[in-house]
Amino acid sequence: xxxxxxxxxxxxxxxxxxxxxxxxxxxxxxxxxxxxxxxxxxxxxxxxxxxxxxxxxxxxxxxxxxxxxxxxxxxxxxxxxxxxxxxxxxxxxxxxxxxxxxxxxxxxxxxxxxxxxxxxxxxxxxxxxxxxxxxxxxxxxxxxxxxxxxxxxxxxxxxxxxxxxxxxxxxxxxxxxxxxxxxxxxxxxxxxxxxxxxxxxxxxxxxxxxxxxxxxxxxxxxxxxxxxxxxxxxxxxxxxxxxxxxxxxxxxxxxxxxxxxxxxxxxxxxxxxxxxxxxxxxxxxxxxxxxxxxxxxxxxxxxxxxxxxxxxxxxxxxxxxxxxxxxxxxxxxx
Amino acid sequence: xxxxxxxxxxxxxxxxxxxxxxxxxxxxxxxxxxxxxxxxxxxxxxxxxxxxxxxxxxxxxxxxxxxxxxxxxxxxxxxxxxxxxxxxxxxxxxxxxxxxxxxxxxxxxxxxxxxxxxxxxxxxxxxxxxxxxxxxxxxxxxxxxxxxxxxxxxxxxxxxxxxxxxxxxxxxxxxxxxxxxxxxxxxxxxxxxxxxxxxxxxxxxxxxxxxxxxxxxxxxxxxxxxxxxxxxxxxxxxxxxxxxxxxxxxxxxxxxxxxxxxxxxxxxxxxxxxxxxxxxxxxxxxxxxxxxxxxxxxxxxxxxxxxxxxxxxxxxxxxxxxxxxxxxxxxxxx
Numbered sequence: 001x002x003x004x005x006x007x008x009x010x011x012x013x014x015x016x017x018x019x020x021x022x023x024x025x026x027x028x029x030x031x032x033x034x035x036x037x038x039x040x041x042x043x044x045x046x047x048x049x050x051x052x053x054x055x056x057x058x059x060x061x062x063x064x065x066x067x068x069x070x071x072x073x074x075x076x077x078x079x080x081x082x083x084x085x086x087x088x089x090x091x092x093x094x095x096x097x098x099x100x101x102x103x104x105x106x107x108x109x110x111x112x113x114x115x116x117x118x119x120x121x122x123x124x125x126x127x128x129x130x131x132x133x134x135x136x137x138x139x140x141x142x143x144x145x146x147x148x149x150x151x152x153x154x155x156x157x158x159x160x161x162x163x164x165x166x167x168x169x170x171x172x173x174x175x176x177x178x179x180x181x182x183x184x185x186x187x188x189x190x191x192x193x194x195x196x197x198x199x200x201x202x203x204x205x206x207x208x209x210x211x212x213x214x215x216x217x218x219x220x221x222x223x224x225x226x227x228x229x230x231x232x233x234x235x236x237x238x239x240x241x242x243x244x245x246x247x248x249x250x251x252x253x254x255x256x257x258x259x260x261x262x263x264x265x266x267x268x269x270x271x272x273x274x275x276x277x278x279x280x281x282x283x284x285x286x287x288x289x290x291x292x293x294x295x296x297x298x299x300x301x302x303x304x305x306x307x308x309x310x311x312x313x314x315x316x317x318x319x320x321x322x323x324x325x326x327x328x329x330x331x332x333x334x
Numbered sequence: 335x336x337x338x339x340x341x342x343x344x345x346x347x348x349x350x351x352x353x354x355x356x357x358x359x360x361x362x363x364x365x366x367x368x369x370x371x372x373x374x375x376x377x378x379x380x381x382x383x384x385x386x387x388x389x390x391x392x393x394x395x396x397x398x399x400x401x402x403x404x405x406x407x408x409x410x411x412x413x414x415x416x417x418x419x420x421x422x423x424x425x426x427x428x429x430x431x432x433x434x435x436x437x438x439x440x441x442x443x444x445x446x447x448x449x450x451x452x453x454x455x456x457x458x459x460x461x462x463x464x465x466x467x468x469x470x471x472x473x474x475x476x477x478x479x480x481x482x483x484x485x486x487x488x489x490x491x492x493x494x495x496x497x498x499x500x501x502x503x504x505x506x507x508x509x510x511x512x513x514x515x516x517x518x519x520x521x522x523x524x525x526x527x528x529x530x531x532x533x534x535x536x537x538x539x540x541x542x543x544x545x546x547x548x549x550x551x552x553x554x555x556x557x558x559x560x561x562x563x564x565x566x567x568x569x570x571x572x573x574x575x576x577x578x579x580x581x582x583x584x585x586x587x588x589x590x591x592x593x594x595x596x597x598x599x600x601x602x603x604x605x606x607x608x609x610x611x612x613x614x615x616x617x618x619x620x621x622x623x624x625x626x627x628x629x630x631x632x633x634x635x636x637x638x639x640x641x642x643x644x645x646x647x648x649x650x651x652x653x654x655x656x657x658x659x660x661x662x663x664x665x666x667x668x
Contacts, residue, residue, distance in 0.1 A: 256593060261605070265577075266394060268609055269606075270605065275600070
């Protein structure tokens with residue numbers, strides 16, 4: 001049978017993504033799954049800034065991507081035909097599908113979607129997004145009740161989850177985002193105590209006002225000058241969690257390193273990087289906690305759903321233009 | 335009685351030290367110590383890059399320094415007359431004397447010099463220098479046998495101690511220093527396995543050669559491009575200890591922040607700042623271990639002794655020009 005796929009056509013190293021980085025092809029896959037395999041139809045694709053790093057082929061914590069590979073990415077599938085007990089026909093699963101409409105899989109790495117939540121929750125609050133927020137915040141940031149947690153890229157899928165988890169843990173949450181609408185959403189819907197609009201406001205000055213005793217936990221998705229401003233305002237013993245660096249992706253040039261890193265000395269503070277997959281063994285238990293928080297109404301999430309497989313690369317690009325509102329997904333089929 | 339003192343005349347903020355930052359004055363102090371006090375004669379002064387930060391008055395982990403204050407610094411004194419049981423007449427003590435030839439003190443913060451080592455050991459390997467090396471390396475860097483430890487500013491008093499302590503702990507030690515003579519000294523005298531001359535060699539390239547499995551512990555005294563190069567070569571799980579940033583002091587402009595900080599993410603690594611005084615309660619126990627290592631011949635140290643109280647500011651400046659060889663001290667009186 002035939003399926004459409006998006007292949008990687010160029011490594012977008014040190015520059016923004018372009019349409020020509022990906023090529024749409026129609027290719028042939030087996031009509032029937034072999035022994036131990038299943039035929040899966042992709043219903044949604046999920047998008048994450050890390051995908052640009054994969055395409056650049058500089059993120060060496062995952063296997064390299066070569067020109068001509070199906071672009072790597074997560075998705076939700078329905079199993080159409082199964083020769084493996086791991087995947088039940090008619091059921092929905094989440095996993096690394098790649099940018100394809102159909103695939104043959106042995107089910108490795110696929111998880112059934114949560115029965116009580118919409119399927120796309122597995123791409124957002126129960127997926128890498130939510131797990132990243134949980135692990136980065138609780139394993140490294142370790143907020144205590146009364147701590148002030150500041151999150152950059154706070155209106156993104158991970159950032160908005162971090163703020164709410166910080167609130168559940170009894171901390172104060174301050175978010176940094178671009179634009180009035182996002183900032184309003186942070187405070188009114190996502191439970192943040194305060195928001196800073198980096199496009200209109202002086203970030204350093206506002207941090208001083210909003211965090212008079214300093215920042216106990218920094219959760220950075222952005223890098224660049226925003227990370228530097230946050231480092232300038234850390235409290236004694238602060239934990240700085242480096243989750244992402246979207247400012248590294250937006251422009252052709254690498255943003256300057258944070259010259260305020262030396263404040264780690266004056267504040268006896270620490271900065272931590274992490275790869276969430278290192279805690280994969282704990283994902284089932286963490287997913288249960290996240291699902292419970294959603295069901296208790298303590299963890300809201302929003303999905304930005306685009307449509308049409310032909311729009312796949314453009315949908316990824318929305319993450320880097322600030323267009324997306326909440327977790328970016330693409331509906332590929334009903 | 336009269337004593338000469340060096341007073342702070344200007345805050346050397348964001349620029350190198352100048353002669354005019356300090357003023358030599360002759361001032362009157364009491365001839366006789368009061369009750370609970372002692373009259374002390376300064377024999378040596380010790381110098382540390384942190385003193386520039388104190389004079390700049392930006393290092394807010396210590397009390398601010400005002401124009402006209404006696405410049406803060408460590409020294410070794412002989413007690414000439416004592417009205418306190420804490421300080422014995424004729425004995426030598428180390429403590430914060432300030433830049434003065436004589437002082438009246440109640441003995442707070444003064445420690446007797448070690449009986450088996452030269453008095454200046456209390457300003458170097460048994461002083462803040464050695465304690466900083468010990469605490470930064472073992473409490474934060476935590477080298478394991480077989481780890482590779484890379485130290486910048488390795489020929490400095492702290493750096494040369496770190497390398498030797500790393501060796502004692504079973505790790506490999508690679509030092510970065512400026513100039514052939516310093517690099518030769520690191521390998522031939524200070525027990526480093528290898529040295530990189532940043533003035534002649536490509537630091538990043540040499541790190542790749544010397545640390546093919548990556549750097550497990552970075553101990554940075556320098557900042558700037560050398561820190562950035564080390565961050566580029568860290569191993570998975572690396573600990574980056576920020577001890578100093580002498581490159582911040584050498585030029586009028588703040589060096590760029592380390593843009594390779596994001597490698598902390600790919601390497602699941604961490605970066606730590608510290609103020610050694612936070613571990614003051616442990617200093618007596620750590621000093622015993624350091625003294626034992628010196629006596630066992632496992633911990634060499636060298637003293638760069640200058641002479642004459644009138645040369646005090648110039649002696650501090652030697653730390654920032656790369657002139658000093660080992661711990662910088664000044665002999666003030668016999």
